[in-house]
Amino acid sequence: MARLGDAPIGAAFLALAGAVLWHIRDFPPAPGQPYGPALFPGLIAAGLAVASVLLIASAFRSGRRAAAFSGNAGEGGDPGSAGLAGPAARRWLPFAATVATLIGYVAWVDRLGFIITAFLMLCVLFAAYRVRLAWIAPVAAVSTLVVHTAFYKLLKVPLPWGLLSGWVW
Amino acid sequence: MVFNLQTLVVMVLASLFGLFVGAVPGLTATMATALLVPITFFLPPIPAVAAMVTATAMAIFAGDIPGCLVRIPGTPASAAYVDETYRMTTKGYAETALGVSLVFSVIGGLFGTAVLILAAPALAAAALQFSSFEYFWLVLLGLTCAVFVSGDAPLKGMITLFLGLLLGCVGLENPAAHPRFTFDSPDLLSGVSLIPAMIGLFAVSEVLRFSLDANPLAAVSRQVGSVFRGMGAMIRRYPVQTLRGSSLGTVIGALPGAGADIAAWMSYAMSRRFSKEPEKFGTGHPEGLVEAGAANNSALAGAWIPALVFGIPGDSITAIVIGVLYMKNLNPGPTIFINNPSSIYAVFLLFIIANLLMLPLGWLCIKVASRLLRTPRNLLMPVILLFCVVGAFAINNSPFDLWILVAAGLIGWFLETHGFPIAPAILGMLLGTMLEEHFIRSMIKADGNLLAFVERPIAAGLAVLVLLVWSVSGWLGWRRGRAAPRG
Numbered sequence: 001m002a003r004l005g006d007a008p009i010g011a012a013f014l015a016l017a018g019a020v021l022w023h024i025r026d027f028p029p030a031p032g033q034p035y036g037p038a039l040f041p042g043l044i045a046a047g048l049a050v051a052s053v054l055l056i057a058s059a060f061r062s063g064r065r066a067a068a069f070s071g072n073a074g075e076g077g078d079p080g081s082a083g084l085a086g087p088a089a090r091r092w093l094p095f096a097a098t099v100a101t102l103i104g105y106v107a108w109v110d111r112l113g114f115i116i117t118a119f120l121m122l123c124v125l126f127a128a129y130r131v132r133l134a135w136i137a138p139v140a141a142v143s144t145l146v147v148h149t150a151f152y153k154l155l156k157v158p159l160p161w162g163l164l165s166g167w168v169w
Numbered sequence: 170m171v172f173n174l175q176t177l178v179v180m181v182l183a184s185l186f187g188l189f190v191g192a193v194p195g196l197t198a199t200m201a202t203a204l205l206v207p208i209t210f211f212l213p214p215i216p217a218v219a220a221m222v223t224a225t226a227m228a229i230f231a232g233d234i235p236g237c238l239v240r241i242p243g244t245p246a247s248a249a250y251v252d253e254t255y256r257m258t259t260k261g262y263a264e265t266a267l268g269v270s271l272v273f274s275v276i277g278g279l280f281g282t283a284v285l286i287l288a289a290p291a292l293a294a295a296a297l298q299f300s301s302f303e304y305f306w307l308v309l310l311g312l313t314c315a316v317f318v319s320g321d322a323p324l325k326g327m328i329t330l331f332l333g334l335l336l337g338c339v340g341l342e343n344p345a346a347h348p349r350f351t352f353d354s355p356d357l358l359s360g361v362s363l364i365p366a367m368i369g370l371f372a373v374s375e376v377l378r379f380s381l382d383a384n385p386l387a388a389v390s391r392q393v394g395s396v397f398r399g400m401g402a403m404i405r406r407y408p409v410q411t412l413r414g415s416s417l418g419t420v421i422g423a424l425p426g427a428g429a430d431i432a433a434w435m436s437y438a439m440s441r442r443f444s445k446e447p448e449k450f451g452t453g454h455p456e457g458l459v460e461a462g463a464a465n466n467s468a469l470a471g472a473w474i475p476a477l478v479f480g481i482p483g484d485s486i487t488a489i490v491i492g493v494l495y496m497k498n499l500n501p502g503p504t505i506f507i508n509n510p511s512s513i514y515a516v517f518l519l520f521i522i523a524n525l526l527m528l529p530l531g532w533l534c535i536k537v538a539s540r541l542l543r544t545p546r547n548l549l550m551p552v553i554l555l556f557c558v559v560g561a562f563a564i565n566n567s568p569f570d571l572w573i574l575v576a577a578g579l580i581g582w583f584l585e586t587h588g589f590p591i592a593p594a595i596l597g598m599l600l601g602t603m604l605e606e607h608f609i610r611s612m613i614k615a616d617g618n619l620l621a622f623v624e625r626p627i628a629a630g631l632a633v634l635v636l637l638v639w640s641v642s643g644w645l646g647w648r649r650g651r652a653a654p655r656g
Contacts, residue, residue: 009587013328020335023350030344033609034617037343040605041335041350048331055324094380098554102373102578105558106571118555125551129380135548143552147559157563 006059010052017049097128113162114152118144170215170515171522179216180223180519184526187224188534191231193556197244197364198228198429198469202489214497215515221493222516223523225486226278229429229465230531233270234538237263239546241372241553246429246465248371248595249437256453264535268396269403269455270462271531273411276404277463278524280415281422281470286517289474301614302622305607306631308600310435313638316593323646325589333597336361342602344609356569363598365561365570369577370591372557376550377582396535403459410440410460418464422471428484429465429472434596436464470520477501477513 020041027038101121109117122140131139151157161168170176183205190201201224209217232244236251237258257266299307312334316326339350340360351357404411414436421432440460441450450457468484476487478501494501499512506513561574581591615621623629 003587006587013332020350027347027349028345030609033344033613035344035609035612037345037347037349040343040601040608041338044331044334044338044601048328048335051324051327051331055328058324091381095377098377098380099575099579102554102558102575106568106575109571110568114559118559122551122555125554126548129547129551131545131547139548143555147552147555151559151563157559158566159559159562 373578
């Protein structure tokens, strides 16, 4: 997998520290005492900035300038244009499916209900992780029902029913 | 009082419950205690306390199991050495790792119990003398340890620690109750929820990493043999570590605010620093596991010391327990030893039984859990992801927590992929608020005089300790940095 080097990551953290320091300027002081709500975020951001600079410095000091920008210069290629066809895309597909199902679950669980959303989520993930086709639906159904029973029935977690609210059991 | 059918049945059921909760990532020992509260309504005092004591002891041990098998800590208290146990598993020593976890959990638990029984009043009296000045230094020491555990990348560990501290700043909990970094979102006013963030950083990121793995059926070799084999040799080989971990765990547990999690972190760091073979840490070496595994279980009993004697919770679990004690007319405080001694001794006895019960039941749990290894990982991982999502929701029943989970999962995956240890971020989130609170409280007391932080003898001692740790590790880091380019 293509990786970023320490230098750009350090730069990003340095920018974050700068943004925090900028943001806390308008924090009001605490009434009647010298140390207000801006003190700790300020100290932390300053620490983060120093550590980021040290990280960038050590990335450059480690010798190979190229390596500072790309974690694995040898492997080559940047992650964005690593080719949408071929093995790279096939390798990123399960990752994309994982992120997509996570976001999909959070976005739709209230409307569709836990049982439907979880079943769909598992089906998509099993398919993306290349589980044998015949296993996908049964394993997804059983896992969904087991998790539902454990959390909804035993641990009393109010998992939403959504579309199935007419058939609550 | 203890040896009646009801108490014993409750203890066995609570054990199974605790083992389940501990072994499922995202469910914590604290959550197990909270879930038991409605059940304790229907129980007499002693079985009620028995349920909580047993469930938490089992959960803290069982938290080691998923850490060892799939590199996801079952509870935060196992996070410190999750990499170590997982390395042991990949090397084929899964059962040794689990055996060490179990045996030294029991030893640590019994040690903590012994201290609870023998030295409770004296230890609690010492801890009670601590003021916000001492706590400030203690928390700072804990944060320093977070960078220690990050191993060979202290600079990157420091960066994730700062990120965690920044996340801990989010919300209203600060000197002026100013909504910091909430970006006008009402959900963020109470801060970033720790448990969903932890499940995201530790568990979701692991599933994401797996999804990029070329090999969906990761073959994990297994050592054939007994969980208990070689444990006698382990005890003989690491007696100092066992004693040190148990003692440190008990003390950390007894100090209010710090519980099993911090005990494990500090013990692991201490074990590494004092080890004759520190280079083996992080490669699947049992030494740190011995020490930290004993520490987190001894901290459980340690946390009861101030809880029973002074009604001050030693950790989040005993915070809930104290509420139940009041409900059951077992009001904690020094007088409970005079007014209700039989109940106190019953509680002591419960601790001993719970820890002894852990040997057979924990063994059973390991035997069942090791089947996880034979489950194809491409079937297991989606189900774990579902557990994560439901577990994150279960803590506060808040849909917003699910977004925290997703974000933390992506951040954790990115950081880990680029060699940043993620554990310090959790400790930063956990202790950041505490550090600020103690600092501000101290400053109000001292009227802004910074020298007050070193005027009290214990505070001054802790301050010297913190500075010592900082300068020694700074010097070691500098020396390593200078040696590296030449070597």
